[in-house]
Amino acid sequence: MTSRPELQAEVLQPTGTGPEDTEAPATPSTFVRRFRRNKVGVAALALLVVVVLLAVFAPWIAPHDPNQGELSRALEGPSGEYWFGTDDLGRDVLSRLIHASRVSLVAAALATGVALLIGLPLGLISGYFGGWVDNVIMRFNDALMSFPALILAVVIVGLLGPSLTNAMLAIGIVYAPRIMRVVRGSALSVREEVYVLSARATGCGAPRIIGGHVLPNILSPLVVQTTIMLGLTILAEAGLSFLGLGVQPPTASWGSILGRAFPYMGRTPTTVIVAGLTISVVVLAFNLLGDAFRDSLGRERRDQ
Amino acid sequence: MTTTPGAGAPKLRVEDLEVTFDVGRGKKLHAVDGVSFHVDEGETLGLVGESGSGKSTTGMAVLRLTEPTAGRVHLGDTEVTGLRSRRMRPLRKRMQIVFQDPYSSLDPSMTIGQQLDEPLKVHTSLSKDERRARVDEALDTVKLSTRYTTRYPNEFSGGQRQRIAIARAMILDPELVVLDEPVSALDVSTQSQIVNLLLGIQEQARTSFLFIAHDLAVVRLVSDRTAVMYLGQLVETGPSARVYDAPAHPYTAALNSAIPIPDPDRQRTRDRIVLGGDQPSPLNPPSGCRFRTRCPFAMPVCAEEVPPQHPLEGGGYAACHLHTHGPELRGGSVLQLVEGGHLTTPLVSR
Amino acid sequence: MTTPAVTAPLLQVEDLTVQFPTPDGLITVVDHVSFTLDANRVLCIVGESGSGKSVTALSLVGLVQSRGGRVSAGSVKFRGTELVGQPEKALNRIRGRDIGFIFQEPMSSLNPAFTVGDQIAEVVRRHRRAGRKEAWARAVEMLDRVGIASAAQRAKDYPHRFSGGMRQRVMIALALACDPKLLIADEPTTALDVTIQARTLELLKTLQREQDMAVLFITHDLGVVADIADDVVVMYASQVVEHAPVRDLFRRPQHPYTAGLLAAMPQSALENGSPLVGIPGVVPQPHRLPSGCRFHPRCTHAQAGRCTSEPVELRRLDGGLVRCVRSEELRDPAPVPGAPAPIEGVAVQ
Structure with missing residues (x-):
């Protein structure tokens, strides 16, 4: 047992730093472990997986053709054949909702993608370089944020013409500043970290530092923000489509189904309730998932 | 460390280094104010000082992680200062840094x-x-x-x-490694492991180390030569053993006194210099000798004249009037004043 | 109910055990720690980070609960009164009045929104039912006492106007404003510059004598211990491994860990002209403690069987306490061939 110190030092076991380690940024494995313990998060994720599966396999799952209806059976209430009833053209609401989930999800992904595409690089550049670059980008940001989001989207759609793609492009542009702000703020604090200085001392150029050190360390807030934004864009799409500025008939999205059923709320309240609930539940699920991610990803360790 | 410094030109040469920070309202903070030193191949230079002395800024400026305001830094034959960033990056291969806090320096x-x-x-x-x-x-x-x-x-x-x-x-x-307080954030038992590791590595690789620390005892153990910094300037340099055993500047002596001896009886009875006052703001350093506001031996001349660098036997210098005025130490140790009781203020315990 | 004996020690800690819940289960951070502290004495608890020394100090007056900790066993008697299990309200009366505190971080221990004078006066008024004027006068007096020049003026300044060393002196003034009988100082000089540390220690020593108070001083630095302690408790991996009067501890450390800590000090290496000796390995985590003696994986004197299987009890030896089965034989000057620094000789003569 009298081994030499050097030999013992070689078999050092990695040791965490004890209780406060729960505050450390998560590695992939700790993230999974923590997330699995978050019941609400797991439930939200499960629900969203179901919605995505419904969207992917819509043609096989939907009991009826979403675009074919019998006018004679318009505006019926729930029945064994039409679980959620029919709309004003006699089409099955359930089938339309299932097919609409494709449109709504793709639309949300598209808008969020546009927001990321604009917000992420600008936020990184703004936060890492600072100075006049930051000033220019942030003033542009401020200008964009000072408009009410939906009104701005309506204006953009008005200019480009009503179509789902244009609507989502508009929403993506409108929401880009939210991503930009989160990314810039995180990049600003990561920039001050000693490991970034250490990378500079090693001779890394700006692209490598931004891509290799800053981006991975702002992923936590970015993932959280992106998840929540998926919910927000679903809501925005629903709003635009409700107003008739988004998806064009006969294609349906959740928002357009809601909008179309709205005048008949007195006769078939089920459609409005079901479509409205679908939107709310999915948006809520995205929000809860975002919160669960935030908790499982852990906060940045504060400086010692 | 008993490496013989390589012959020829020093590995690192720093001349009249200045780092000034703009702190707003037209005020300038001279964090590093005319510092010159060199490090030979395979040599360790210890740079000692307390917070606000500018020792870490010096290390950062040598590597141009902080931009020097004036002065020159040479690594071997290459002048580091003034290189454009495109030319600077390949040079980073030759000079590296280890930071104090291992919790934040790794991604x-x-x-x-x-x-x-x-x-x-x-x-x-x-x-x-x-x-x-x-x-x-x-x-x-x-x-x-x-x-x-x-x-x-x-x-x-x-x-x-x-x-x-x-x-x-x-x-x-690398040819040069700046070690910025590499052991101060660690526990004692770990500290000694790391110190020994660094010593071993250097012996093998013959790297030049600039070892920055606040602890004179650690610096004495690892460095061939020591430079002591106070408020942005070097106040004493020389072989580590001499600086530690026979400090020629009152500030060095105070740093030495501040390190407790691990022996209760001797620690409680020894002659010590305990400094009064606080370190003045580097925004507004005292006239003459910058240390005079805390110096137990301050004389009128200290407020009027900037002390010249008095050369010391065995190499190095002390920037202090005591060597030419008052007790006229002529390069001797300040500690003799404590025993002799040549004090202007009764700030010495015992 | 018996009235506490007149000769009862000021602070008596028995089998104090503190646990924290973690994702890996309940961990024991302080494991059956016992010590007594008499009036006017200075007791140092020394150990590395993770040894449990700070938690020990905080748990004495119920300051670990807010951080998730729980005193799961043991007793803490202050002037004969049991503190464990006391309601927060009763502890609040004791904290700040009978027991003063100084923490490591002078920056975050003061409220930036109030002047330092107000903060001291507030404590005086709360605990002594003193009037506004009287409390303010006391604040100025305390600031003067801790060596803050023109105290009457400086009392009206906000904390950010003070340097780190000055802030720590303000903290000392705050802690001592109500003449506590016990001062608990948790690494009060660790964040300070060395010359400021030296002066702060001088100040603490002077005040301790003047105010007739006992000090429980938590530190990782044996040099500070040599300067200030009467008695020393060495903690390792949540346990007390050695407890001895300060001179004995430095002259003849009985536990290999204490000896190792001493040898690891740069000052020791310089005094002896020997190379620096480190303790190999790392401090074990509370949820992964080694079997037997908790120090054995790092101990150069550990013997298979004797040190590795059975937990080692704290036992009496030469007027102190030690948790090592080999202390006596290790004192034998005949060194084991090939073994690094024998346990004696690392102590400074």
């Missing part, structure tokens, strides 16, 4: 292997396998198992992280 999102691989990726054209071999070798040098390459920093203790940081700094075989 939490990268595995140990990735962190060690990065310098090789940036500066060499080695293949993936060759790089992996170098990473394993580097881990071996700092006595960590090569199995750890896939782990993340938060799985390691402070001492282990500092080993990783050292491995990363040494992996490109």
